[in-house]
Amino acid sequence: MIRFDLGRFLLVFMASVLVFLGEVQAQKSPLIMKHADSLAVARKRGSLLLQGRVHFIHDSVNVRTQRATWNKDGEVVACEGGFQFTHPSGWIDAKQGVYQKKKGIASATGDVHAGDSAKTYYATGEYVEYDKEHEILTMPEKPVLYYYDKKDTVRNGKQEVQVDTVTVVAKRIVYNKKETFAEGKGDASITHKDVSIKADEMTYDRKIDYARGVGNVVITHDSVTVYADRINYNKKDDFAEAFNNVKVTQEDMVVTCDTGYFDRKNNWMSMKGNPKCELKNYNLTGDSIFLTLDSSGKSLKSALVIRNAHGLQQEDAKRNSPGSVTEAFGDTLYAQFDGNKIERLYVNLNARGFFYEKDLDNYRNNMNGDRLDMYFENGKMHHAIVSGKAQSTYYYVKKDRSVSGRNEAAGDTIYIKFDPRKNAVKTLRMLGGSTTPSSGRYVDMEKENRNKKNLTESAPKADIADKPVDVVGTAKSKTLKAATQSLLKAKRPQEASQEKKK
Incomplete structure (x- = not known):
């Protein structure tokens, strides 16, 4: 049952009447x-x-x-x-x-x-x-609006008043003081400390510390720059949402997606809708990507790619060493970085990976299994572990850059150790299980090529006369008639004498 408070109603009503009468009196x-x-x-x-x-x-x-x-x-x-x-x-x-x-x-x-x-x-x-x-x-003409937030703080045992400033600039600004709401149109920008937001149109709600930008939006925060068609920014939580044609740049890192979320307070980013993360030598793609930055917010710490994950690492050629490519695929991919250099990468569920040297891209070393773990030192692969129905294929390359053979291995788990200086496999070890016994074989590709060559050289050469002649139409019937006549003329002598007696 709803109770009606008559006294409170009358109080509110009288206050409204007094305000109205005051406004009328002001006009009069x-x-x-x-x-x-x-x-x-x-x-x-x-x-x-x-x-x-x-x-x-x-x-x-x-x-x-x-x-x-x-x-x-x-x-x-x-x-x-x-x-x-x-x-x-x-x-x-x-x-x-x-x-x-x-x-x-x-x-x-x-x-x-x-x-x-x-x-x-x-x-x-x-x-x-x-x-x-x-x-x-x-x-409407060259406006600049400054917001001031005063906060009492204690510094060195003394109470001080700290002033926090938000600056709004645009070709036209409308500020509603009652609602503490500002709207900027035309080359609008909002600046707060080290955060700058620019857009064609912007609004800022001071009550909830919330800014919205539409059209050619650019957010700059320290070394991070975010581009989008539309953006929402929560000043209090230092949290931004970006929509449509999103692009994030930070030093060597470039991230693109349809929708992005950026938590600067906790140093993470989340992207979905065709996300792609590019670093100097690394590319990551998938259905969604979650990135964490270090405490300074300037370097990539880790990356998690969910669904249709793909990771790519490329090393440029140096001196006499050819460049190399390493790729990994799977349902989920996780990578750890130190100073924007990869340290570890693992792929889970339907994991497969391959690596090769750029001058031998037809000879791709494969690693397939339920899970694939790769470990790196100074950005180069140090060792890898393939587990769960593991299979691997590795090609041996000689100093003259010719391929001498390949090693095929299978087992429950395969351990592969690499020589980063030579960019080659150093050791390979297999462990069998109840479902997948270990097996391996080496194929001498040089011997295979020699046998193929000898087989080709020893094969008999076909005589041109032995080759069938294809005849069509009337030409074919004439040829058959001529051949029949030749056979009749070439009958044995006995058959010819018998015809004479008859």
């Missing part, structure tokens, strides 16, 4: 000229020209200037010798200004400065229009 109360050094009748009918320490009062509004034209009928004061406008919640200062009492609007032009009495915001520009009733500032 006159605009009073409190002081002017001189007064003269202007050429315009119903207007007075005032000069020298001119001061007008309208309720709690004060207008001061050195030269003004006062339209008494329209209750408009146009100030030319400076413009100082003060009201209970703030002030405006400019070279020129107009106050329209009936509309409750003050407009200022030329080197405009505005702020509030509590010093929570400060604005500059070339033109400002202030709606007194709704407490809205409209700034």
